[in-house]
Amino acid sequence: MTDLPDLAVTGATGVLGGMVARQLSDAGFSQRLLVRDPRRVPDLRDARAVAVSYGDPVLSRPALEGVKVLFMVSAAEAEDRLQQHYAFVDAAADAGVQHVVYTSFFGAAPDCTFTLGRDHYATEERIRASGMGFTFLRDNFYLDFLPMLAGEDGVIRGPAGDGVMAAVAREDIARSAVAVLRDPAVHAGATYDLTGPEDISLAQAAEVLTHATGRTVTYQHETVDEAFASRASYGAPDWQVEAWVSTYTAIAAGELSGATSDVHGLTGKDPMTLEELVKLPQL
Template identity: 75%
Template structure:
């Protein structure tokens, strides 16, 4: 692997990592695509695939040999995701990686209302303690998910109250990541809170979704008891239901509020708002 590219990208078979990998390829940047399944690796110019799983430190260390900068997309939600992150970060340090660019969450803290925000904070702290250089991209809630929150009856249900969030388009996060990865030395030790241009409530989001999709969408502010009851039929484990519900309670608590200039600072363009995102998506 010593002749392989020194920039490694995880998540290239997914939405965010795939956007980042394609944009890097379009820019002519060599990259190593770290994937679980070689057959699913995108075929891109100057891209070399390598097999890796976050939970296998031996495999990860071998795949990361010679890497200087690593783009680490957070692992899929799982009960042991934090342990997977720790193992992968440790493997990166052991392999000699110099700089990790990690996709974290807006306002990540040890006491985040959003339960998975606590895992992101713990991952950040583990990266800080590793001795490697780091850059944290703290993404707000994705605008991309908003159309998916409404049930078949067109109702978004959750205990978000009148709380607002500065939701961000995944495409703006990808563009921001590419800007960092193309000149990582400029961003060592920085944390970027990546947001959309304005704060919106779920009631406002429902109005914009109605206007932008032609589907009638409304918001119902559940109580906590209603929120847990309405999700019980999914049969999901308690940690996952807690994560789902706490997405809404984090909005109610104001922890996802506060637009920043970070996307513009990194990319030179204003981030998309929900109406613009819907107009551009052409898929709804």
């Protein structure tokens, strides 16, 4: 694998990883695209696809041979996601990867309200302990997801109260990641809190969506018990329902508030607002 590019990007068949891979390609970077299914990779100049599985070090370690800089998008939500992360981080260290740029979560901590944020913190600690260089991109809630929270009746329901969050567009996360990957040594050991330009509540988001789309969107506060009950019909496992509900309770607790200047500092451009995002042409 050592004849392949030494910049590796995971998740290129997904939204965020795909954005990063395309922007790197447009900027003239050669890259190794580490994906589960090489048949699904985007057709990019100077890009080579290699199969990996986060939870399978036998497959991942040789795929990581010769990689100097690794952009690691967090794995899809799963009950064993943390174990998958551990296995992949260990494989990267064993393969001699020098620097990992990892997409973490805003406010990641061992006791943060958002349950999956705890997994991100544990992954950060695994990377720190590995001896590899690192940069952590702690992304706030995706601004892109806000329009999807409304049900068919146009109501966003959840136990977020009047809490606010500094939600950030995935495009801004991608641009920030590319800025780091262009010159990773400059960002070694840094943690960036990637947010949008403002704090916004779900009620305010509903007003913006109503104005921008013409569809009436409202926010309805639920109690925690009501939130668990209303999601029971999905048949999802307990850990996933708890993760869904804790997204809202983290907002209520104020753990996703506090806009930063990190996106602008990395990219030289202000991050998008929700209104700007929903007005973009849909691909």
